[in-house]
Amino acid sequence: MQIKEISLPEKVIGFYLDSGIEHLYPPQGEAIDKGLLEGKNMVAAIPTASGKTLIAELAMLSSITKGGKALYIVPLRALASEKMDRFLKFRQIGIQTGISTGDFEARDEWLGANDIIIATSEKADSLLRNETSWMQDITVIVVDEVHLLDSPNRGPTLEVTIAKLRKLNPKAQIIALSATVGNAQEIADWLKGGLVLSEWRPTDLREGVYYADTINYIGAQKAVAITSSDDGVNIVIDTLEEGGQCLVFESSRKNCVGFAKKLDRHVDKLLSKQERSVLDKIVDAVIETSETEASKVLAQCIRNGVAFHHAGLNSAHRRLVEDGFRENMIKVICSTPTLAAGLNLPARRVVIRSYKRYDSNFGMQPIPVLEYKQMAGRAGRPHLDPYGESVLIARSYDEMEALFGNYVNAKAEDVWSKLGTENALRTHVLSTIVNGFASSEEGLMEFMSATFFAHQQEARNLQELVEQSIAFLLEHGMLQQEGRLRATRLGKLVSMLYIDPLSAATILQGLEKAGKLTDLTLMHLVCSTPDMKQLYMRSSDYTMINEFATVHKDEFARMPSPFKSIEYEWFLGEVKTALFMIKWIDEIPMDEITAQFNVGEGDIHAFADIAQWLMHATAKLAETMEFPGTEKAYELEKRIQYGANAQLLELVSIRDVGRVRARKLYNAGLTSVEALKNAGVERIGQLIGPKTAERIMHNIMGSYQTGKIKGNGFAEAVYRP
Ligand code: ADP
Incomplete structure (x- = not known):
């Protein structure tokens, strides 16, 4: 289907044509055929990088150009920023986007001026709890990564938030984007929507298993040259020699660092002079943003074209690694599987060095098929690589056979609601009453009947847990029973503070x-x-x-x-x-x-x-x-x-002054903003470097003019669990 053929305003069509998108991908065309632009709810369960976001964009733009407003729900803050960067491009056609990431108590009423608002599921839930007025104006709700309904931590909030949003805006269109899971039809039935289920990808994906110096694909084989006793090293070098980049998934952080260190002398040899000089700049930036020993290890790896990536890195380092890889300067990233869930960071070849993960109850366990598919799906950069390849590693012929059966040819698992525990329900029972969605046990049960849990199992299976939650909330003075159930002042506060x-x-x-x-x-x-x-x-x-x-x-x-x-x-x-x-x-x-x-x-x-x-x-x-x-x-x-200690609080509230710089200044007698102003840039420069001193001086002088300390975290603390 051609972009020109779809019934959207000319400026929207023009926007896509200008950005080089002329034809819709097949799953996108299917969504349109199934009523996407007529306001029909839709579940799109298609592989990563196959144009899911564009499906959501078309629905949002269709509604916004008729006066509507869209809420885009993502699971992670990092993804919220990635979507923000993308949707900011709509400014060209007069469409404004905002992001709601702040304090859980904040209503963020000011965001209502935007056409698209991006929020994590927890933040969307807290906006509902705080009765933010623009929530009622939402006409399109996009739920990205809806398969996370299965997550014990995030799933319950996600499904209750969807249920509340549907109750609040019964006419709003829901677009749910999912990885290819076993029961996508069940999710579509829950949402009373159409389903686009497809394995189509813009770049071919070859899934294989490495065994005995060869990558075995279905119907093909590729021999790998042996340069090291480590199979993983050989597969990575083979990729780089073909001009590709590699993402390596490891089961633990320790293994990520270990493998990156092992690779760096091999990769180093393949770098050009120009690449080295860009890498040196990334290294400088890594060192500038942290002086820890761990960052020296990262810097050393990056100097040789390799990086590691896991949740232990600070956010500046994560960003530097991701950007360095996107620019094709960093050739290999060794990562924990967290990188597979979300960020758009494709590579020619994905190597899954370990398909087992440590579980505190059961020891090393094989990962689910869905997780494997998410990792493998990172292979192949659209429009850049001829195809993508994912490689599992087997140590025996039998293991290779098993890996084909259990992963390559396997179907992803079903998604299961995780709402059925008192821990998951208690908080939602309280907020449902606080926000007036229910005021009795029967009302609560009726509300719960709109959840994915109730769709998948029986709502009455929740009855006992709802009763237990009510009893707990009554006992602790958060609810009162006066004929009807009513939230007390404490109950309302707890719900707004967004704590269990x-x-x-x-x-x-x-x-x-x-x-x-x-x-x-x-x-x-x-x-x-x-x-x-x-x-x-x-x-x-x-x-x-x-x-x-x-x-x-x-x-x-x-x-x-x-x-x-x-x-x-x-x-x-x-x-x-x-x-x-x-x-x-x-x-x-x-x-x-x-x-x-x-x-x-x-x-x-x-x-x-x-x-x-x-x-x-x-x-x-x-x-x-x-x-x-x-x-x-x-x-x-x-x-x-x-x-920091209390005595540093005034200094650390200045932008660019962290705990370490504040301590140096404080110990030299510069204990307040006033003292810094009096000391002057030269004196400050002697203590923490001239460039930083300039920036800090600029920050405090600028802020003094407006009568406020800029970046003063006291007033604008951001809570981000
Ligand atoms: P997903 O959300 O499924 O991971 P995206 O929607 O982010 O995938 O799409 C991946 C890339 O493909 C983006 O760079 C996007 O601009 C591009 N893309 C999406 N649809 C098309 C299309 N119809 N034609 C060309 N490029 C497209």
């Missing part, structure tokens, strides 16, 4: 019981809630953490007896996480923290983001319920945001 009611109950009980309220008391309290991520307890941690807990026993609001071994073990995990965060706010150097806790810089920020959000909730709860700890919790919230 069990977290709120834990925090309030802790504040009430705690004798001494120290930094550790509050930090442990936050770390003992179900909303907090926990650090894993290694056996080598036990003695140190146990000793620490014993010495500080008066500071914990709750400490189980060491004789209750499982509970006590769990408690030690919380203490370890709290100690990790205390080190961060006590300005312990990054390297020391990462070494002691066996984490990366990215983990520190990820944990701090959640702890900051929960500490903010603690402050609000204490303030509203007139419990002790309000002031301290507000101060800790800021300290977690910046990773």
Whole structure:
């Protein structure tokens, strides 16, 4: 089908023609034939990079040009930015896009001026909870990566958010984009929509298994030259010698780094002079954004054209690696499977070095077919590579046969709702009542009947869990039963703060019981809630953490007896996480923290983001319920945001002044913004370098003119769990 033939305003058609898109891909044409532009709900279950986003774009643009508004829901913040970059191009045709990523309590009313609003599923849920008015004006709802309904962490929120949005806007069109999953038809039936199910790809994908120096595809083989005793190295070098780039998936971060280090001397030989000089610039940028030992390892690999990528990297490094790869300067990325879920980063060849992953209950387990397909699907850059190839590695003929059967020729699993647990339901039962979607048990059950769970199983299977959730919320003063179910002031606050009611109950009980309220008391309290991520307890941690807990026993609001071994073990995990965060706010150097806790810089920020959000909730709860700890919790919230002691808070709130620079300035007597202004750029330059001093001076002078400190995080803290 030609773009010109579809019934969209001329300016929209012109926009696509100008960007070089003249023909629709077959699945896109099928979506149009099935009623996409007539407002029909649609599920598109097609492979990565096969034009799913364009299907959503056509529906959004069709509705917007008739006066509508679109909400685009993504699972990850990184994806929200990627979509934002794309949709900003619509400015040329007068269509505005905004992104909602801030504080969960914020209504973001100002975003209503946009035609397209991008939000993560959690943020969309919080906007609904805060009764943001433009939510009612939405005419198209796009749900990207809808197969995440299957995720125990994200799925329940996603399906409840979809159910609420449909209740609020019964006429809105829903476009759900999915990987090819086993039961896409079931998702389409739930949404009362058409289904586009296709394996079509713009670039051919050859899936193969490497065994005995050969990549075996269905009906073809390719011999690989042996330059190393490591099969993975040989497959990578073979790709680069053909002029392609390689994405290598490893099961753990340690293996990613190890394999990148192993590869670099092989890849180094293949680089041109010009590539080397660009890589050197990337290396400079890596070093400039972090001084840790881990970043030196990354820098060394990048110098040789190889990188690793996992959640332990800080966000600046992740971006540098992704951009360096897109520009074809970095030739190989060794990544954990997280990279496969989302980011648009295709390569000529994908090598899956390990198809097993560690599971804390069952040890090493084979990955699901869906995950394999997501990784393999990254192979082949549209319009650049003649074809893409994915390669699994077998050590025996039998293993090769099994890999063909279990992955290459296998069908992806079905998606299953994960709403059926009290932990998943409790928070949604509360918010459903707070927002007036229900006011009785029957009303709740009727609301739940619109979920994917109810479509897939029986709504009445949720009855007992709904009853348990109501009982919990009544017991903890978040609901009242006055004939109808009504949310109390506390219930409304908990829903708006976007925390699990069990977290709120834990925090309030802790504040009430705690004798001494120290930094550790509050930090442990936050770390003992179900909303907090926990650090894993290694056996080598036990003695140190146990000793620490014993010495500080008066500071914990709750400490189980060491004789209750499982509970006590769990408690030690919380203490370890709290100690990790205390080190961060006590300005312990990054390297020391990462070494002691066996984490990366990215983990520190990820944990701090959640702890900051929960500490903010603690402050609000204490303030509203007139419990002790309000002031301290507000101060800790800021300290977690910046990773600094209280005395540095004024300095770190200036843009470009992090905890390390602030400490240097402070120790030299420059303890406030006023002191910096008086000291002048030269003096500041002597302490933290002339270029940074210029930038900082510019920031404080500019901000003083407007009477506000620019980038002042106190007022605009961003909570991003
Ligand atoms: P997906 O969302 O399925 O991963 P995208 O929609 O991002 O895939 O499309 C991948 C790439 O293909 C994008 O660069 C997009 O511009 C391009 N593309 C999509 N549809 C077409 C088309 N009909 N013709 C040419 N290029 C297209």
